[in-house]
Amino acid sequence: MIYGENVTSEIQIRNFNPNERDAVDAVVRGAWAELIDLMPQGDQLAARLGSLTEHADQSEIIVAELNGQIVGAVGYVGAHQPKPNFFQPDWPMVRMLSVAPGHRGLGLGKQLLEECIARAKRDDAPVLALHTTAVMKAAQRLYFELGFEQIKDLPLLFGVPCALYTKAL
Numbered sequence: 001m002i003y004g005e006n007v008t009s010e011i012q013i014r015n016f017n018p019n020e021r022d023a024v025d026a027v028v029r030g031a032w033a034e035l036i037d038l039m040p041q042g043d044q045l046a047a048r049l050g051s052l053t054e055h056a057d058q059s060e061i062i063v064a065e066l067n068g069q070i071v072g073a074v075g076y077v078g079a080h081q082p083k084p085n086f087f088q089p090d091w092p093m094v095r096m097l098s099v100a101p102g103h104r105g106l107g108l109g110k111q112l113l114e115e116c117i118a119r120a121k122r123d124d125a126p127v128l129a130l131h132t133t134a135v136m137k138a139a140q141r142l143y144f145e146l147g148f149e150q151i152k153d154l155p156l157l158f159g160v161p162c163a164l165y166t167k168a169l
Helices: 018-036 040-049 108-122 137-145
Strands: 013-017 061-065 071-076 093-097 127-133 149-157 160-168
Touching: 013 108, 018 040, 018 071, 018 093, 018 160, 061 108, 071 108, 093 108, 108 127, 108 137, 127 149, 137 160
Parallel strands: 093 127
Antiparallel strands: 013 061, 061 071, 071 093, 127 160, 149 160
16 A cells, blocks of 8 residues: 555546456456455355456446556446346446455545446446445445445355345436
């Protein structure tokens, strides 16, 4: 993390470029690595950490760039795009919100999520949805802060409880 500097002006939230796939995948792997040991089926999660860029043709990947380095990423999956069946087809969803561990606390996750909210509004969506697990405590605080509400429990995800959240738009 960078201390004593005003980094807000140096952060750029923008669309992903396909030639950045390796950088985005590295951020996702780094962001989710600590969760693998907390999940009984963490090895299955580890095998899927490249799925954000693998599904780039079915979603909008948004990155957070700081000083020319990608330090965060998220997928915005629009209405009627492939997604797990517990999401309504007309709901856009947030996929794999990720911030590199060394860059947390700068508000990057919030900015990435706010960009997903803006895109859902752009698309005239009724809600924006996501799913998360109980082990993602910081992410859950952010979701509640930005107005998401838990609407139902879902089957276990990688061996831990999972829930569906939505934000009315």
